[in-house]
Amino acid sequence: MTVVSFEHAVALPFATRHLAEFGARVIKVERPGTGDFARSYDEAVRGVLSAHFSWLNRSKESFAVDIKVPSGRAALEKLVAGADVVAQNLAPGAAARLGLDAESLVARYPRLVAVDLSGYGLGGPYTGRRAYDMLIQAESGLVSVTGTPEHMAKAGFAAADVASGTYAAQAILAALLRRERTGEGAALSLTMLDAITEWNGYAVQFAEHTGRAPARAGVGHPSIAPYEAFTTGDGDSVLIGVQNDREWARLARGLLGRPELAEDPEFATNRARVRNRGRTDAIVADVVGRLPTTEVTAGLDAAGIAYGRVNEMADVLVHPQLAARERWIEVDSPAGPVRQLRPVVEFPDTPPRIEPVPALGEHTEKILTELGHDAAALAQLRADGAI
Known part of the structure; x- marks a missing residue:
């Protein structure tokens, strides 16, 4: 052609x-x-x-x-x-x-x-x-x-x-x-x-049916919590994304060491966590901030929680996954x-x-x-x- x-x-x-x-x-x-x-x-x-x-x-x-x-x-x-x-x-x-x-x-x-x-x-x-x-x-x-x-x-x-x-x-x-x-x-x-x-389209549909725009949330997510970048004890930034209540329960029982949060009505559902976003993020930030990056990522892996490092462009140029493939x-x-x-x-x-x-x-x-x-x-x- x-x-x-x-x-x-x-x-x-x-x-x-x-x-x-x-x-x-x-x-x-x-x-x-x-x-x-x-x-x-x-x-x-x-x-x-x-x-x-x-x-x-x-x-x-x-x-x-x-x-x-x-x-x-x-x-x-x-x-x-x-x-x-x-x-x-x-x-x-x-x-x-x-x-x-x-x-x-x-x-x-x-x-x-x-x-x-x-x-x-x-x-x-x-x-x-x-x-x-x-x-x-x-x-x-x-x-x-x-x-x-x-x-x-x-x-x-x-x-x-x-x-x-x-x-x-x-x-x-x-x-x-x-x-x-x-x-x-x-x-x-x-x-x-x-x-x-x-x-x-998500923002368009949200505005169409609620009459308001999704809130700007930086590297967070306006409709999901916790879905935010957290600083580890080493000073690295790790973005943690909890997509549903089952994942939240695993995170609470695992990395956070707070199994009661899985049942607490203030945090048990995504709607509740979004409503209490400041408290939710503070709980996660407190734990992540006291641990080295390797322990944070190991804990997230063990709990089956999605995460990603917030890389600079210099990091992308030497990204191990891009290199390996x-x-x-x-x-x-x-x-x-x-x-x-x-x-x-x-x-x-x-x-x-x-x-x-x-x-x-x-x-x-x-x-x-x-x-x-x-x-x-x-x-x-x-x-x-x-x-």
């Missing part, structure tokens, strides 16, 4: 990277000279490449052409005509003006799977608004339910981008399966606002070899496609040659300023 993507930033590049890893040929169309603006978000990767771009763009080909130049547009149309998938997350209205929106593309090429990914979608008062991840997190209500009781916060990663990129990849795969069965292409549209609001790989890039995580999903009998992060325009002449451009045609494109 060939995927042609007019993409920038995070959302759509996240989707197409996964398609590339499943084996698609992904051709990333970029503006000559500057390219995807995510290339210059920072210079975290050896002072050359942004961390975002390195993360999102391995295994793709970079095709840098000015599509506003007639000869460049003609070359692009040849590329699109041979594609299986064309996707775009350009600024509002830009794709339609260029005839690259999903409906226009499928009208020209009925077997094509075409996808428009936008912040807010067509129709409604927000149609023309520019949309970036943090803004969508705010509009969707995610920011209002994230953080501590005193201070709201955005998610620590590009949640709206990743959510919409995930749905875009799913939609493309479903549309390709449908095409295999029916021969029909599809013009699909999805929005960042819809995607992250769906991911925030060989989750790290080395990928080439314009900044040199970089360490990255393996694809989340891999077929047991087919290795994933893992190729370098492309330099801007690295594959332009190769792709144009495949499309039938000879040396004279390439020279003309250069003279036109198209490449």
Whole structure:
């Protein structure tokens, strides 16, 4: 499958990277000279490449052409005509003006799977608004339910981008399966606002049926207790999650050494523990704070209680589980070899496609040659300023 993507930033590049890893040929169309603006978000990767771009763009080909130049547009149309998938997350209205929106593309090429990914979608008062991840997190209500009781916060990663990129990849795969069965292409549209609001569905349902939002609880849980980070005697932070009353009884009889708490009506049920959250957390904190981390984790293991260390990013880079399962790989890039995580999903009998992060325009002449451009045609494109 060939995927042609007019993409920038995070959302759509996240989707197409996964398609590339499943084996698609992904051709990333970029503006000559500057390219995807995510290339210059920072210079975290050896002072050359942004961390975002390195993360999102391995295994793709970079095709840098000015599509506003007639000869460049003609070359692009040849590329699109041979594609299986064309996707775009350009600024509002830009794709339609260029005839690259999903409906226009499928009208020209009925077997094509075409996808428009936008912040807010067509129709409604927000149609023309520019949309970036943090803004969508705010509009969707995610920011209002994230953080501590005193201070709201955005998610620590590009949640709206990743959510919409995930749905875009799913939609493309479903549309390709449908095409295999029916021969029909599809013009699909999805929005960042819809995607992250769906991911925030618990809070939406809670507000719908109670008339109030879930309380911000930091690293705790607004509806479950104890579900909180506790400091051990060694100063480590361990997040303990008790999911039901049976687990609470095991915790009380085991690590806490307080078997009576399993029957005490002030603590025996989750509703009671949430109502008495301060006292519940204080009981657990008192015990955990007097014990070394090894005793805390051993006690939790013995009681069958879920827990996790609150790791810094430096800890994640040397996480023993990731290391034991060989989750790290080395990928080439314009900044040199970089360490990255393996694809989340891999077929047991087919290795994933893992190729370098492309330099801007690295594959332009190769792709144009495949499309039938000879040396004279390439020279003309250069003279036109198209490449």
